[in-house]
Amino acid sequence: MQPSPLANPLATVVQLETSGSQLDGVPQDLENSIRFAGAQLTQAAGMLLRLPQEVIAQALVVFMRFWIGGDGGSLAEFGAEQVSAASLYTTTKLSAWPKSPRSIINAYAYLATLPSLSPPPEQPKPDSYYVSEGTYQTRRTTLFQAEQRILQTLGFHLHVSLPYTLCITYLQALDIFSHPRAAELAKRAVAYLNTALLSPQLLYLTHQPSSLATAAIYLAAKETGIKMPDVEWWEVFDTDREELGFLVVGLLSVESFAEEERAKWEGRSIPMTVEELEAEMKRGDGGN
Amino acid sequence: MASRWADDEADKAEALRQKKEKEEKKRLKLQKQQAEQEAAAAAARERELESRPAKRRRLSNDTGSQDVVSQETPAERPLLRFDGGGWGPCRHVSNFETLNHIEEGSYGWVSRAREISTGSVVALKKVKMDYQQQDGFPITALREITILQRARHKNIVSLHEVLSGSDPSEVVLVMEFLEHDLKTLQEDMPEPFLASEVKTLLKQLTSALSFLHSNHILHRDLKTSNILLSNHGHLKIADFGMARYIPPPDARLTQLVVTLWYRAPELLLGTETYGTEIDMWSLGCIFGELLLKEPILQGKNEVDELSRIFALCGLPTDRSWPKFWRLPNAKGLKIPRDSGAKSGGVIRTKFPFLTNAGADLLMSLLSLNPEHRPSADEVLEHAYFREQPKPKPMEMFPTFPSKAGQEKRRKRSPNAPKRGEAPGMQNVDFSGIFANREEEQAGAGFQLRVA
Numbered sequence: 001m002q003p004s005p006l007a008n009p010l011a012t013v014v015q016l017e018t019s020g021s022q023l024d025g026v027p028q029d030l031e032n033s034i035r036f037a038g039a040q041l042t043q044a045a046g047m048l049l050r051l052p053q054e055v056i057a058q059a060l061v062v063f064m065r066f067w068i069g070g071d072g073g074s075l076a077e078f079g080a081e082q083v084s085a086a087s088l089y090t091t092t093k094l095s096a097w098p099k100s101p102r103s104i105i106n107a108y109a110y111l112a113t114l115p116s117l118s119p120p121p122e123q124p125k126p127d128s129y130y131v132s133e134g135t136y137q138t139r140r141t142t143l144f145q146a147e148q149r150i151l152q153t154l155g156f157h158l159h160v161s162l163p164y165t166l167c168i169t170y171l172q173a174l175d176i177f178s179h180p181r182a183a184e185l186a187k188r189a190v191a192y193l194n195t196a197l198l199s200p201q202l203l204y205l206t207h208q209p210s211s212l213a214t215a216a217i218y219l220a221a222k223e224t225g226i227k228m229p230d231v232e233w234w235e236v237f238d239t240d241r242e243e244l245g246f247l248v249v250g251l252l253s254v255e256s257f258a259e260e261e262r263a264k265w266e267g268r269s270i271p272m273t274v275e276e277l278e279a280e281m282k283r284g285d286g287g288n
Numbered sequence: 289m290a291s292r293w294a295d296d297e298a299d300k301a302e303a304l305r306q307k308k309e310k311e312e313k314k315r316l317k318l319q320k321q322q323a324e325q326e327a328a329a330a331a332a333r334e335r336e337l338e339s340r341p342a343k344r345r346r347l348s349n350d351t352g353s354q355d356v357v358s359q360e361t362p363a364e365r366p367l368l369r370f371d372g373g374g375w376g377p378c379r380h381v382s383n384f385e386t387l388n389h390i391e392e393g394s395y396g397w398v399s400r401a402r403e404i405s406t407g408s409v410v411a412l413k414k415v416k417m418d419y420q421q422q423d424g425f426p427i428t429a430l431r432e433i434t435i436l437q438r439a440r441h442k443n444i445v446s447l448h449e450v451l452s453g454s455d456p457s458e459v460v461l462v463m464e465f466l467e468h469d470l471k472t473l474q475e476d477m478p479e480p481f482l483a484s485e486v487k488t489l490l491k492q493l494t495s496a497l498s499f500l501h502s503n504h505i506l507h508r509d510l511k512t513s514n515i516l517l518s519n520h521g522h523l524k525i526a527d528f529g530m531a532r533y534i535p536p537p538d539a540r541l542t543q544l545v546v547t548l549w550y551r552a553p554e555l556l557l558g559t560e561t562y563g564t565e566i567d568m569w570s571l572g573c574i575f576g577e578l579l580l581k582e583p584i585l586q587g588k589n590e591v592d593e594l595s596r597i598f599a600l601c602g603l604p605t606d607r608s609w610p611k612f613w614r615l616p617n618a619k620g621l622k623i624p625r626d627s628g629a630k631s632g633g634v635i636r637t638k639f640p641f642l643t644n645a646g647a648d649l650l651m652s653l654l655s656l657n658p659e660h661r662p663s664a665d666e667v668l669e670h671a672y673f674r675e676q677p678k679p680k681p682m683e684m685f686p687t688f689p690s691k692a693g694q695e696k697r698r699k700r701s702p703n704a705p706k707r708g709e710a711p712g713m714q715n716v717d718f719s720g721i722f723a724n725r726e727e728e729q730a731g732a733g734f735q736l737r738v739a
Contacts, residue, residue, distance in 0.1 A: 005438070005503075007372030015374075071377045093427055094434060096535035101424070144424040148456050151425060156433045156450045157375035208370050238368040 008061075008161050011205040015069030024076035026277070027284070031075060032200045033261055034277070035067060037270040038080030039198045041111060045088055048107045049099055053194070058160040059084075059091040060197045061204045065157075066150050068205065073153050078146055079273035081108060086146035094158065101140045105131055112272075163193055163209035163216070170213055170237055179226055188220035189213075192251050200257055201250045207243065214239040215247035378452040381460050384412060390692045400465055400692065410448065413461040425459075432528040433461065435505055443496035445516060445526040466516035466524060467690035470578075473517060476691065480581035483641075485521075485686075487679035490575055491668070492523040497571060498664035500525075501564045504534045508545040509704045510570035512577055521685025530704055534563065544705040546570060548593050549583045553604075553656050556594045557718075558616035565658035571667070572653025579639055591718055601654050602633030609657035620718045645672040 021031045042063055046056030063084055066073045073083065085108050092099045110129040131139070151158075167189050176182050193216045196203045203212060214237045221228045234244050271277040383404060390398045390411065401412045415429040436447035451460040470489075474480070481489065493515065500507055509530035516524045530545050541562060543555050552569035554562060576584035585600065587593025598604075604612040612618055635651050642650065649672045655661045662670070673679060 004370045004372065007370035009373045009375050012374050065375065069376075089424065090430070093423070094430060098427075145456070147424045151430075151459075152378045152452045152456070154375050155378050156430075156437070157373075158430075158434055159438060161372070208372065210370070235365055235367060238370070240367055 006161050006166065006210060007208055008204070009157050009159075010208070011065075011068055011202065015072070016202075016206070018070050019068050020070065020072040020074035021067065021076065023070055024074045026075050026281070030277075030280070030284075031067075033265065033270055034075055034080045034272070035064070036198060036200055036257070036261055037272065038063060038084045041081060041108075041272070042084040042088055043194075043197070044111055045084065045104070045107045048111065049088075049092075049103060051088075051092065051095075051097055051099070054162055054164065055091055055095045055097060056088075057162050057164075057194075057197055058095075058158075059088040061160045062091055062150065062154070062158060063087040064202050064205055065154055068202065071153065073149060075277055076274065078149065079275075079277070081112070081272040082142055082146045083150065084108075086143055086150055089143060090147050090150060090158065101143055102136065105136060105139045105143065115269075160204075161209050163213035164190060166209055167193060167213035167216055170217055173236070174217070174228065174233065176221075176226065181224055181226060185217075185220045185224045185226050188223055189216040192216035192219055195254050196247075196251055198258075199250055199254050201253075203247065203250050207247060208238075210237050211239040211243050211247060213237070215244055215251060218244060219248060219251055378450050378459075381451045381453045381458065383451070384410070384462070386412065388693070409465050411463045411465040412451075413463060415459040415461070417457045417459070428529040429459065429461075431532055435528050435531050435533070436461075436463075439500060439503060439505060439528075441496055441499045442522075443492045443524055444499070445524045463526070464524075465692075466518045466522070466526075467692060468517040468519075468688060469513050469526075469692070470515045470517055470523075470574075471511070471513035472691050473688060474512065474577070474581050476688070477581065481578055482677075482680070483646075484677040484680035486575075486578045487673055487677070488521060488682065488685065489517075489523055489578060490571075491673055491679055493525065493571065493574065494664050494667045496523075496525045497567055498668060500531075501567070501664050505531055506534055506564060507531050507567050507570075509547060509550075510567055510574065511547050511550045512574055512583075515574070519687045519690065521680075521682035537561075547704050548587055548590070549573065549585050551593065552658065553594060553597050554615060554658050556590055556597075557612075557618050560616075562658065564663065565661045568653055568661040568664070568667075569658075571664075572650060572661075575650055575653060576639070579642060584638075594718060597656070600633060600635060600638065601651075601656055604656045608655075608660075612657070617718055643672070643675060645670070645675050648672070 019031060022028060039060055042060050043056055046053075046059060066083055066087070067075075085104050089099065089101065089104050092104075106129075109131045113125070113128045168186065171177060171182070171186055171189070176185060179185070193212060196212055196216070214234045218228075218234065232241065234241070239247075269276075271280040384401045385404055387400045387402055387409070390400055397414045397416070399412050399414075400409060402409050415426060417426065433447065433450060436445070440446065445466070446464050448462040448464065451462060452458060453460065480486075497507070497510075507525065507528065507530070509527060510525070514525065514527040516526050518524075535541065540560050543558055543560065543562075546552070546555060546566060550570040550573045552562070552566040555566055573584060585593060585596045587596050606612075633651070635654065636647055639647060639650065649662075649667065649670050652660065652662050653667070
């Protein structure tokens with residue numbers, strides 16, 4: 001049967017219970033931190049490469065899919081930075097905006113020199129992120145290795161349906177655009193959809209795009225104070241009350257999670273490579 | 289000793305049976321429990337509904353998310369559920385055993401194989417990984433896999449799964465096995481297909497194309513060797529190695545697509561923007577090939593191919609194809625401008641046994657101007673399919689001995705162009721096509737030699 005073009009493959013309960021990293025002894029909170037940082041890195045690299053958000057979002061979902069489940073990839077084997085780069089590379093390859101390995105490697109080399117992703121420094125130092133030919137060759141090899149592993153781990157299920165256009169369609173169906181502040185609402189809804197990509201609850205892996213779009217509209221309407229129909233309008237968009245509630249809580253919790261992460265890693269860098277992870281875990285063991 | 293083994297087997301089987309029985313009982317019990325629980329819950333809900341006054345729910349609450357979760361569940365309304373499936377790692381190739389080799393295609397080796405656990409026969413396509421570490425995983429294979437995963441249609445070969453080997457770079461596609469491909473089949477047939485059979489084949493092919501185009505997919509390598517036929521007359525398009533999604537308008541496309549004999553004139557002339565029309569041209573070539581039992585435009589190279597096209601379909605004129613002169617490679621062409629009236633082409637004479645409706649369809653598919661070619665949906669509505677003889681029902685289709693079963697191919701048609709060949713294509717000099725015809729033009733206007 002033809003799969004619905006609006007639906008995504010979702011993670012199973014078994015896949016959500018464990019992960020390749022946890023089986024290799026990486027603590028779950030550390031895994032969450034690294035995955036969150038890796039997702040932000042992917043978003044930043046995508047913007048640096050001037051990719052449309054739809055391509056970046058697809059890469060982010062591929063990145064998230066890779067880590068989950070006992071058969072999933074492990075941080076003890078692949079660094080988050082490496083997988084982030086390979087996710088972006090594979091996704092752009094299939095899109096209308098392919099990027100060369102060199103562009104990808106240069107973008108990640110530059111981002112690696114920044115102390116934090118936001119705000120960017122005023123004075124970049126070009127020699128700090130210069131990639132020599134030798135380094136380029138090695139990094140390209142690891143990029144291709146990670147790509148191969150992503151493809152095999154996902155069984156080549158790279159397809160990602162996104163909620164952005166659905167969200168706009170729903171707003172039109174709700175006749176929101178006649179409202180003077182409709183643009184504000186739409187912006188907030190899209191912002192929530194972008195936020196959901198980074199969620200430690202992996203919302204894009206557990207919910208269909210139609211529900212994500214509905215929850216984003218619900219929150220955006222609440223925030224902008226624009227009145228929605230006085231009925232259970234979300235059911236029109238195939239989302240039940242329970243799912244909507246779960247998504248709303250999930251979307252709102254990302255902000256506090258991000259704050260906690262920032263406080264937790266204040267002055268330290270999150271381990272984005274296998275070596276850094278090993279050092280971090282040794283340090284953690286010594287502390288205990 | 290033998291009896292010892294037999295005993296063991298029997299014991300095991302018995303133990304297994306008992307275990308199964310137990311599990312079955314457990315399952316039934318659980319089911320019953322669940323049903324009871326559900327019934328109780330439903331009753332409770334009903335009571336609740338009755339006891340409560342029907343009040344309107346407050347929807348725009350300021351407390352945020354809380355109200356949504358805490359409010360009572362309303363009476364069930366059925367909502368659409370989408371099943372997008374899931375994902376898991378690739379299985380290992382050792383789950384299959386190879387039966388025989390079928391062919392080597394543009395990017396992989398195809399063989400017939402059997403799944404060991406189920407015994408079902410499939411076609412395995414091994415992806416060639418000779419990419420010299422330039423671009424990582426081959427884009428052609430990646431596109432084929434992602435497109436086949438999404439394109440589920442009765443006339444498109446279905447991709448069951450993707451396997452990986454012990455070597456990380458070994459990737460194998462598992463697809464359904466069909467007995468024939470149209471090219472090999474036609475080579476072995478003493479006579480061409482009957483008119484009714486051609487209609488059945490063309491109709492199936494066109495409905496697959498209609499599906500692809502309405503899903504924004506270009507096949508870009510339609511030819512008889514990529515079209516499979518089962519022993520039950522069921523046709524399926526295969527080999528999506530050149531296929532891609534129609535990109536947004538600002539993205540450039542490569543002109544290096546479609547095997548030469550099926551390549552549309554605008555591609556030969558180096559257009560950078562093209563669409564579904566190039567597949568329709570290939571469809572026209574296949575239509576003609578089914579009628580004649582051999583490819584109709586067997587050019588030796590790009591220049592030869594284009595001159596054969598002009599010989600068959602006539603010359604482009606300012607009226608029939610206004611954009612013609614703006615194509616990159618058209619500049620080198622010296623076409624007699626005043627040939628207007630005499631550029632009708634010889635399609636009608638080359639297919640004497642075709643009905644008027646059939647000839648009309650073929651000529652429209654082989655229109656030089658891409659804008660004049662019908663869409664797949666329009667082809668399906670064409671009078672040709674409604675007039676006598678009607679398309680032959682698939683069950684009535686003749687069966688043929690399968691070559692893919694046991695034998696290797698003999699003849700080969702040119703392959704789809706390889707990536708990276710583009711530089712040579714940029715400046716093809718077409719000026720020679722009409723060089724020897726200058727004199728004819730000087731005489732009584734341009735004439736086509738009808739051989």
